[in-house]
Amino acid sequence: MKNGSAAPHPAADIGTPKTHSATAKLHALNPDIIITPHTHQVTAETLTSLLTDYDYDFAIDATDSHQSRQLINRAAHATQTPYIFAGVHRLTGMAMTILPYHTACYDCAFGHHNKCDFAAHATENTENIKNAENVKSIEIVKPTDTGPLDGTSILNAATGLNALGATPGILGVTSGLLGTLQAAEAIKYLLGHGDLLTNRLLTINLATMTFRHLTVRRHPQCPTCRSR
Numbered sequence: 631m632k633n634g635s636a637a638p639h640p641a642a643d644i645g646t647p648k649t650h651s652a653t654a655k656l657h658a659l660n661p662d663i664i665i666t667p668h669t670h671q672v673t674a675e676t677l678t679s680l681l682t683d684y685d686y687d688f689a690i691d692a693t694d695s696h697q698s699r700q701l702i703n704r705a706a707h708a709t710q711t712p713y714i715f716a717g718v719h720r721l722t723g724m725a726m727t728i729l730p731y732h733t734a735c736y737d738c739a740f741g742h743h744n745k746c747d748f749a750a751h752a753t754e755n756t757e758n759i760k761n762a763e764n765v766k767s768i769e770i771v772k773p774t775d776t777g778p779l780d781g782t783s784i785l786n787a788a789t790g791l792n793a794l795g796a797t798p799g800i801l802g803v804t805s806g807l808l809g810t811l812q813a814a815e816a817i818k819y820l821l822g823h824g825d826l827l828t829n830r831l832l833t834i835n836l837a838t839m840t841f842r843h844l845t846v847r848r849h850p851q852c853p854t855c856r857s858r
């Protein structure tokens with residue numbers, strides 16, 4: 631990705647691949663770590679090849695579209711790579727850890743669609759989310775392309791309003807929080823410590839400081855994980 635709206639990306643680096651700026655930033659923090667950046671278009675082929683060739687222990691989905699998430703979900707199952715996805719919009723976000731063929735997957739909750747419309751998926755698939763404490767309280771996460779954050783877009787992000795004609799977007803602290811949660815899950819998985827965010831969807835609304843868990847079960851007709 632080359633945009634700088636959702637993920638932490640210094641203004642000076644906008645227009646360059648995030649893999650480049652992330653590598654430079656992480657090396658500045660710790661020059662001893664080994665980083666292998668891969669800059670590719672997200673396709674089923676590139677994802678499966680990447681996860682197969684490098685045999686990663688855990689993956690973090692930091693993409694911002696339903697289609698990319700579905701591709702990552704299916705590649706993770708093809709290679710049996712544990713991972714966590716997260717989505718953000720305005721001041722809301724959601725995340726879930728997925729252990730392929732062992733826990734509910736992204737398609738169990740949001741699958742069965744081809745459109746890149748997270749809101750519709752979340753709404754139409756609420757029947758797939760069983761035992762939810764309050765399904766109606768799900769914060770709909772609908773990623774949109776936002777452009778750089780300025781005063782107007784921050785206002786829109788904070789209020790959800792679009793009165794000024796700007797596209798509602800993502801507040802940086804929202805993606806920062808979800809990214810930190812993803813990192814925590816990765817560390818916990820690698821250490822074998824704690825309870826992972828599996829079979830439950832974490833939804834966050836920073837406007838109301840509401841954090842919820844919704845139980846998600848493997849769907850018997852899931853196009854991705856029903857085969858086992």
Ligand SMILES: [Zn+2]
Nearest residue numbers: 735738852855
């Ligand atoms: Zn599934």
